Amino acid sequence: FYELHLQKCEYPQIGWADTDFRLDDRADDDGVGDDEHSWGVDGVRQLKWSNGGTPWGDSPWPRPVTIGCAVDLGVGSAMRFSVDGCWEEAPAFREFHFSGALYPAASGILVG
16 A cells, blocks of 8 residues: 655556566656556546556546555455545456566656
8 A cells, every 4th residue: 555645747647567567768658557567547537547548537636636556466456546535436456467566656747
């Protein structure tokens, strides 16, 4: 479990990455969840990401906001996220597979 406080960030993708996750050095828009080695949520665009984006969330995140990220590696593994201490009812990701270990991960564009 970890929490991340966001104030000025566009296109935030917050979640987890495994040992094989890589970002290259060139400036592009790839981030957490854009490949098969990471999982993230973006409450601004209301998408969840793992090798591509799919709809997620009930309403856009306010600013500032604190996002909680929890992972359960037991049977039926799950990743859950909270917004200002309120947990989403359903896990964003279930029964995912990862390489090596999982690490907290976040990406986005800082503004202001």
